[in-house]
Amino acid sequence: MKAIIVKQPGGPEVLQIVDIPTPVPGDGDLLVRVQAGAVNRTDILARKGATSDFKKETARLGVEIAGIVEQVGNQVATWKPGNKVMGLVSGGYAEYAIIPANRAMPIPEPLGFVEAAAIPEVFLTAYQTLFWIGKLKENETVLIHAGASGVGTAAIQLAKKVAKATVIVTAGSAEKLAFCKELGADYAINYKERSFEEEVERLTNGQGVHLILDFIGASYWKRNIQSASMDGRIVLIGILGGRETEPIDLMVLMGKRLQVTGTLLTPRSDEYKAELSQEFAQKILPLFTTGEIKPIIDRVYPLEEMSLAHIRMEENQNIGKLVFGISE
Amino acid sequence: MKAIIVKQPGGPEVLQIVDIPTPVPGDGDLLVRVQAGAVNRTDILARKGATSDFKKETARLGVEIAGIVEQVGNQVATWKPGNKVMGLVSGGYAEYAIIPANRAMPIPEPLGFVEAAAIPEVFLTAYQTLFWIGKLKENETVLIHAGASGVGTAAIQLAKKVAKATVIVTAGSAEKLAFCKELGADYAINYKERSFEEEVERLTNGQGVHLILDFIGASYWKRNIQSASMDGRIVLIGILGGRETEPIDLMVLMGKRLQVTGTLLTPRSDEYKAELSQEFAQKILPLFTTGEIKPIIDRVYPLEEMSLAHIRMEENQNIGKLVFGISE
Numbered sequence: 061m062k063a064i065i066v067k068q069p070g071g072p073e074v075l076q077i078v079d080i081p082t083p084v085p086g087d088g089d090l091l092v093r094v095q096a097g098a099v100n101r102t103d104i105l106a107r108k109g110a111t112s113d114f115k116k117e118t119a120r121l122g123v124e125i126a127g128i129v130e131q132v133g134n135q136v137a138t139w140k141p142g143n144k145v146m147g148l149v150s151g152g153y154a155e156y157a158i159i160p161a162n163r164a165m166p167i168p169e170p171l172g173f174v175e176a177a178a179i180p181e182v183f184l185t186a187y188q189t190l191f192w193i194g195k196l197k198e199n200e201t202v203l204i205h206a207g208a209s210g211v212g213t214a215a216i217q218l219a220k221k222v223a224k225a226t227v228i229v230t231a232g233s234a235e236k237l238a239f240c241k242e243l244g245a246d247y248a249i250n251y252k253e254r255s256f257e258e259e260v261e262r263l264t265n266g267q268g269v270h271l272i273l274d275f276i277g278a279s280y281w282k283r284n285i286q287s288a289s290m291d292g293r294i295v296l297i298g299i300l301g302g303r304e305t306e307p308i309d310l311m312v313l314m315g316k317r318l319q320v321t322g323t324l325l326t327p328r329s330d331e332y333k334a335e336l337s338q339e340f341a342q343k344i345l346p347l348f349t350t351g352e353i354k355p356i357i358d359r360v361y362p363l364e365e366m367s368l369a370h371i372r373m374e375e376n377q378n379i380g381k382l383v384f385g386i387s388e
Numbered sequence: 389m390k391a392i393i394v395k396q397p398g399g400p401e402v403l404q405i406v407d408i409p410t411p412v413p414g415d416g417d418l419l420v421r422v423q424a425g426a427v428n429r430t431d432i433l434a435r436k437g438a439t440s441d442f443k444k445e446t447a448r449l450g451v452e453i454a455g456i457v458e459q460v461g462n463q464v465a466t467w468k469p470g471n472k473v474m475g476l477v478s479g480g481y482a483e484y485a486i487i488p489a490n491r492a493m494p495i496p497e498p499l500g501f502v503e504a505a506a507i508p509e510v511f512l513t514a515y516q517t518l519f520w521i522g523k524l525k526e527n528e529t530v531l532i533h534a535g536a537s538g539v540g541t542a543a544i545q546l547a548k549k550v551a552k553a554t555v556i557v558t559a560g561s562a563e564k565l566a567f568c569k570e571l572g573a574d575y576a577i578n579y580k581e582r583s584f585e586e587e588v589e590r591l592t593n594g595q596g597v598h599l600i601l602d603f604i605g606a607s608y609w610k611r612n613i614q615s616a617s618m619d620g621r622i623v624l625i626g627i628l629g630g631r632e633t634e635p636i637d638l639m640v641l642m643g644k645r646l647q648v649t650g651t652l653l654t655p656r657s658d659e660y661k662a663e664l665s666q667e668f669a670q671k672i673l674p675l676f677t678t679g680e681i682k683p684i685i686d687r688v689y690p691l692e693e694m695s696l697a698h699i700r701m702e703e704n705q706n707i708g709k710l711v712f713g714i715s716e
Contacts, residue, residue, distance in 0.1 A: 299642065304638075308636055310633060313650030316650070321648075328645075
């Protein structure tokens with residue numbers, strides 16, 4: 061089968077399509093013929109050699125796919141060949157991928173493969189960070205940074221539809237701000253033009269927000285602390301703005317009784333991913349069928365042009381997901 | 389009634405006994421004739437003017453008492469005059485104190501007032517931080533700093549008896565270490581002689597601890613992060629070692645998926661304190677009656693010598709609680 065590999069860490073040019081053996085499903089696994097997959101920042105980190113994957117001689121990339129079950133391993137009762145599935149995988153930039161059966165999700169009607177491929181990573185991350193870690197409750201206020209990103213566009217929709225939250229987002233262009241509002245954001249702040257912490261203070265009458273989803277890290281740390289309410293929660297899922305913070309005043313952390321949680325989805329255990337996928341499938345997938353929630357797709361590329369997708373994500377040009385499709 | 393007040397922030401010498409009117413219980417309140425109370429670090433902060441109490445012209449101190457119900461307000465069905473109660477209050481350094489009825493706890497047989505006064509603040513704090521915030525699960529490993537302090541001695545016992553946890557403590561003298569082990573600590577580290585983070589690494593075979601209760605703050609921050617396991621939780625309830633941390637590496641926070649929560653009990657809402665007290669009374673007070681858990685008392689002072697108790701706490705000489713008793 062065709063698959064993308066990286067032999068040496070580097071820029072988008074190191075993505076190489078090669079022929080490698082089609083994998084064989086083990087006990088409890090499905091072999092899926094990939095119809096579409098999507099690009100994530102974790103792929104870019106892996107490409108640059110910044111993740112532990114580079115202990116291997118060559119790295120495979122790709123953490124989510126949608127496709128058709130080709131073959132089922134032993135001890136799989138819930139799926140059969142021909143089923144349309146989506147979910148979290150390893151080595152998803154390929155014509156075939158293995159997915160543990162207990163983590164595969166059905167593709168909700170009436171979505172196609174390209175739309176389905178835009179769901180798993182960002183919606184599971186948004187669901188996990190908003191509800192499992194962030195404990196977002198009905199009618200609370202949430203600040204979502206990078207509102208037009210893949211996770212951002214998923215989080216806006218989930219926070220509105222599931223928790224009826226008041227949603228404040230930050231983004232860096234008028235087009236992105238407008239799009240976030242279309243998706244349901246109540247307030248959208250252009251971080252290039254205004255200080256988000258002052259806007260948050262004004263919009264919340266000095267109360268701050270109950271929950272912050274942050275992908276920026278160091279450069280936003282103090283401003284996030286300032287923007288959080290009493291008993292506020294900050295979930296850190298990215299460090300696009302650097303990893304080393306300024307010194308932190310722990311008195312403020314205690315005085316406001318803040319909770320700061322760092323998290324990543326990709327390195328978590330198979331059991332965790334299965335549990336998260338199953339809960340998400342049960343509670344949220346019906347909202348895709350009714351159209352209340354939708355996958356947000358920026359552009360679709362053929363597998364051969366994956367480097368262009370990486371460039372676009374690294375330049376923060378995308379609104380929503382960058383998807384690749386595999387033609388027959 | 390006699391009560392201790394502070395007219396100007398300062399050292400232990402500013403504690404003054406004066407005569408003030410006995411308070412009148414409002415709806416839902418109890419008036420309690422205080423038989424004993426205890427000293428907490430929050431009292432010292434208040435005495436120094438470091439808490440918001442100094443917006444008032446004079447400050448009252450004391451956050452926990454044990455005594456006899458003297459009078460009940462309207463809408464109190466659960467208590468009557470003569471009942472022996474203990475719990476969290478404001479202005480507890482006095483002959484009488486008001487306590488909301490829904491937060492009062494019965495004094496467990498066979499404890500006396502002095503023992504009872506040593507329970508509320510530290511055991512509720514330990515219970516809240518270990519279980520509500522720290523989510524300590526059975527057979528996990530917990531690191532408790534300042535193991536011989538009031539909260540420390542409570543936390544050691546609760547972690548062992550309720551969660552069968554492996555308990556590692558730090559303390560600063562051989563006497564304190566021995567006492568922590570008597571209470572059930574599995575390992576006790578003298579932080580003046582050894583680097584606790586290296587000891588934790590050795591004791592946990594490099595896995596780290598699932599939960600850390602920290603009262604030290606800035607000077608322990610990096611070493612706590614280093615000592616935490618994957619998915620570890622750090623609960624910060626004091627900053628005896630300073631409030632300003634070094635710069636923090638957020639990549640480690642994400643890589644280990646750590647959760648850091650700052651918390652304080654005294655400023656929390658009446659509802660929170662009531663809910664915590666009720667759950668604690670139901671689940672934990674029976675363990676005092678059977679003797680499985682015991683209040684740890686360092687010394688008992690008359691109200692008139694409260695300044696000595698403050699000095700002893702500020703010098704970190706105490707093992708367990710400093711209690712004051714009020715004679716008839």
